[in-house]
Amino acid sequence: MSLISNLKPGGKHGVPSGATRDPIGYLVAGLSKLAQSDLIDKIGMRKQTEQVVFSVTRTGFKTLTQASRTFAKAGKKGQPGVRPAATSAPTGVFDLTPTEDEQMLVDVVSEFAEEIVRPAASEADAKCAAPDDLLKASLEIGLPILGLPEELGGVSEERSAMAGTLVAEALAKGDMGLAVATLAPGSVATAIGLWGTDAQQQTYLPAFTGDAVPAAALALSEPTVLFDVLSPSTTATKSGDGYVLNGKKSLVARGDHAELFVVGADLDGKPVLFLVESSTEGLAIEGDPAMGVRAASMTSLVLEDVKVPADAVLGETDGSTYTECVRLSRLAWCALAVGTGQAVLDYVTPYVKTREAFGEPIANRQSVAFMVANIAIELQGMRLLTYRAAARAAAGKDFSKEVALARKACADHGMRIGLDGVQLLGGHGYVKEHPVERWYRDLRAIGIMEGTVLV
Structure with missing residues (x-):
């Protein structure tokens, strides 16, 4: 019998009252909620129907970004944010076998990939777009908050790079493109959790832990010859009490739907990350069709004199945060x-x-x-x-x-x-x-x- 069909509903967010908040509990609870809905039937058993083709990727026209959400400023400026703790001290034994909890996590996500992601993959690749029902299902099982500490409304007691790696691997067994589409918002949330100030975390992360999770995108790649990710061509120049961004980023997942971007740019010779809301003037999206990973709806992000405040900088300005971001992305x-x-x-x-x-x-x-x-x-x-x-x-x-x-x-x-x-x-x-x-x-x-x- 299916693991999903055996799951039982719990208390708030599907978690039994008093239960420990951990990645397994949230994902199992999410799948329990999913099992009671008709999402599986819609995705896995639905007939082939004619749908509107993802026009940005197919035709490559230029369009404005989403501007449907305004993030209310909150938190204390200049104060450090909450950081997840490192994992327990290693025993010294070279053993990369997943822990019992991590293996349970793999089993749950693997079934999600097999029963929901894999059946939708072929059509999603052809249409260059992930099905809305599948994206909603990924939110219900808690993927956007997997990398956030408990204090910020997430599920991590410790830094979860290992858990995130196992989840990405399991999802990719269903389809890499859909895995990217479902993991992109959580990647931005994880970045803010790792490097954001208190004000940035309190401003943006409540949206990711709520019911209406925003689409979000991490934009580092650029369409330049011999591109070096550690030396971006996109520039950030100081202007008054903020910065002005200019450049073009490529291979941005679901950029036409994204409400928040983490953009890499050169600031005084150092690569730096910036938080840019989609409603910011000067942003535009162009189609960026690719050979593979098509279900992620890849786009280009054009920045023309985009003005952001001084507190839009994510992490350090010496290049260390940006470099760590690149390494975690490559992982x-x-x-x-x-x-x-x-x-x-x-x-x-x-x-x-x-x-x-x-x-x-x-x-x-x-x-x-x-x-x-x-x-x-x-x-x-x-x-x-x-x-x-x-x-x-x-x-x-x-x-x-x-x-x-x-x-x-x-x-x-x-x-x-x-x-x-x-x-x-x-x-x-x-x-x-x-x-x-x-x-x-x-x-x-x-x-x-x-x-x-x-x-």
Whole structure:
């Protein structure tokens, strides 16, 4: 019987009265609420219907950003915000096995990915847009608040880079594009939780912990040749008691719906993060169609003389906050690569055992068997490197070397896994009847994507 169908409703937000607030409790409670609704039927069993195509991505026209929400200023200016504590001291044993709670989290999110995300993936890729029902379902299971400490209305008692990595991996097994679409708002909330001042946290985070969670986007990438994420071309110049931003950011997830952006820009020779509301004058959105990750509705964000106040700076202005943001983002993309790579392996393994050529399964051919084995070997290496980096990030230790190794492995081997998956299916690997061609396109993004999501 389905795990989702076995869940029972609880008290407030689906959590039994007096229960401990943890990621497992919130996600299980969310799925309990989801099981009582008709969202699963709408997404997993709904008939193919004609819908309006996502016009920004398809046609590339320029439009204004969303301006439907005004964030009321709150909190104490200049005061540091709440920070999640680092994980408990390590035992010294090299063991990256998920804890019992983390494994429960993986099981819950994996079922969400299998029952809701995977069935919606093909249509979402074709339409370049995530279904509204799926996005609402992701909010109900608590994805936007997974990285926030309890004091800010979240679920984390400790820094949850490891939990975030496991969630991203599990979602990507359903579909990488939809995983990005559902994780993008939580990435902005996590960034504010990690580096925001008290005023920034009190101004923006209540919206993410409420019922009407805003779409939000992390904008670091730029459409420039030989782009170096640590040296953005977008500029921020001091002007009076604030800053003026100019530039163009690319590969911004659901930018046409976003109500809040975290934008990377150069300030006096240092990369800095800025909080920019969508209602700010001078912002515009352009279509940014991509080869893969299409369900995330990628767009470009154009900034023309965008004026923001002095307290829009997120974190430090010496480049340290920006650099940490890049590393956490790369860690998230590594997790997405591992999840999608696992989907490829799980799909091709039974395929080569049942597909026959010359009177026998093609798995009997040594070249085919070795190719499948190589996928499993490379995938395990990617996973171990990613988990190692996530564990150090969660413990508050320097993880720059570990995440660099993980990203290199995931970019190189991830693309190879996608290519081998298509190759193993032969002609079937080239047609949309099978999902491997979509996974191949998605895995190509790992080596070039910067920002968009973080853990």
